Amino acid sequence: MTPDRTDADAPILVIGRTGQLARALAAQNDAVTACGRDQFDLAQHDPAALLDHHRPRIVINAAAYTDVNGAENDELAAHALNCTGPARLAAACKARDVGFLHVSTDYVFDGTPGQAPYAETAATNPLNVYARTKHEGEQAILDANDTALILRAAWIFDARGGSFLNAILNRLDQGQPLKVVDDQISTPSWAPDLAQALLTLAARTKRPSGVFHYKGGDYASWYDFARAAAELARPHLNCEPVIEAVDSSAFPQAAERPKDTRLDAQALLDAAGIDAGDWRAGLPEVIAQRYEQRIG
Ligand SMILES: NC(=O)C1=CN([C@@H]2O[C@H](COP(=O)(O)OP(=O)(O)OC[C@H]3O[C@@H](n4cnc5c(N)ncnc54)[C@H](OP(=O)(O)O)[C@@H]3O)[C@@H](O)[C@H]2O)C=CC1
Ligand SMILES: Cc1cn([C@H]2C[C@H](O)[C@@H](COP(=O)(O)OP(=O)(O)O[C@H]3O[C@@H](C)C(=O)[C@@H](O)[C@H]3O)O2)c(=O)[nH]c1=O
Incomplete structure (x- = not known):
């Protein structure tokens, strides 16, 4: 007869495998x-x-x-994945006394200039379907599981995946000039930094519950972020990167984006000792991975 597995041997179960955050979590901890x-x-x-x-x-x-x-024309699917499914999972965790960590988004705020940086207590007002379903998910999770912890993050990036970063680098690789909005501001988050914060929380026997904000480093506009990436990519490009700053009105899209969703993450530091990440330190690693290992 094999002895019962001890709690220390129990895995950290991550839902998602190929996503930016899921990969970063798996890369950092063998128990995942x-x-x-x-x-x-x-x-x-x-x-x-x-x-x-x-x-x-x-x-x-x-x-x-x-x-x-895509969510603008696919609300049912977005709701099932961002709200109903996570709430069902949160309830099942609660019933088994299993911890539950979830990630939400800065887009739950409307980003009206003058409101940021946002504390967790600030009023939410999602502007698009993705954000609305994520916001509904937060509430449904907390209703189902009062020990759940939800970390709101912003602008996650890594070397793989369909993120903003890869979209602009793909264009720069092809020598295309870019127009990038400079009136949307937040805190980019390097996926491994956020993964580390989550794994630190996962390792705690006592953890706060409820909603917390995670800050990925200093504030930036998408234009600032694109410029920082282009500067690092420059030695690998065949021609000088050309990036023009534009207003959101010059970049119409199906979903409206909030203007200023800078997050105040003091509460996470106070409650769990977790400090901001440093996307500016992560970006060179991402660029190196992309161009030296041809990931993208
Ligand atoms: N990307 C961003 O800028 C931000 C993201 N967030 C939040 O952070 C979290 C992680 O985002 P990120 O890593 O960027 O996401 P990605 O888009 O990189 O990955 C999405 C993940 O969702 C999984 N998935 C999709 N459909 C299903 C399904 N039906 N059942 C199970 N899994 C499914 C994928 O699974 P598979 O591995 O099988 O492909 C994949 O691992 C999300 O909650 C997101 O809302 C918050 C702020 C910013
Ligand atoms: C590719 C590109 C985008 N943009 C604009 C469009 C948009 O307003 C802004 C951001 O681009 P994207 O649409 O790629 O990013 P978006 O999908 O809005 O990113 C969001 O994803 C979800 C999942 C989140 O939770 C958010 O925190 C945030 O990271 O930059 C440009 O101005 N120029 C460009 O070349």
Whole structure:
């Protein structure tokens, strides 16, 4: 007869496998079991069997519907993945006394100039379907599980995936000039920095619950961020990067984006000792990975 597994052996179960955050979580901790949508469809599957099979000590939900423009015409799917599924998972965790960490977004705020930096207590007002479904998800999770911790982050980036960073680098690689908005400001977050914050929280036996803000470093506009990336990519490009700063009105899209969603993350520091990340330190690593290992 094999002895019962101790709590220390229990995995950290991450929902999502190929996403930016899911990869970063798996890369940083051998105890992570990352579960792709082929194994567990968060929008559809009952999490009971998954939890009873893995018997994790904690679940980190890194899965979401993240296509902000796409969500405008796909609200049901976005709602299932960003709200109903995470709430079902949160309830199943609560029933088994398993910790639950979830990630939400700066886009829950409307970004009206003069309001930021936002504390957790600030009024929310999502401007688009993605943000609305994420906001509804926050509430549904907390209703289902009063020990859940939700970390709101902003502008996650890494070397892979369909992020803003890869979109602009793909264009610069092709020698195309860019127009980038300079009237949307927030805190870029390097996926490994955010993963480290989540894993620090996961390791705690006592953890705060509720909503907290995570800050990925100093504030920037998308234009500032694009300029910083282009400067680092410059030695790898065939021609000088050309980036023009424009207003959001010059870049019309299906979903409206908030203007200024700078997050105040003092509460996370006070409650859990977790400080801001440093996206400016992460960006050179991402650029090196992209051009030296040809990831993109
Ligand atoms: N990207 C950003 O800028 C920001 C993201 N966030 C939030 O952070 C979290 C992580 O985002 P990020 O890593 O960028 O996301 P990505 O878009 O990189 O990855 C999405 C993940 O969702 C998983 N997924 C998609 N559909 C399903 C499904 N039906 N069932 C199970 N899993 C599914 C994917 O699974 P698979 O591995 O199988 O492909 C993938 O791992 C999300 O909650 C997002 O809302 C918050 C702020 C900013
Ligand atoms: C590619 C590109 C985008 N933009 C603009 C469009 C948009 O207003 C802004 C950001 O671009 P994207 O649409 O790629 O980013 P977006 O999908 O809005 O990013 C958001 O994703 C979700 C998941 C989040 O939770 C948010 O925190 C945030 O990271 O930059 C340009 O101005 N020039 C460009 O070349």
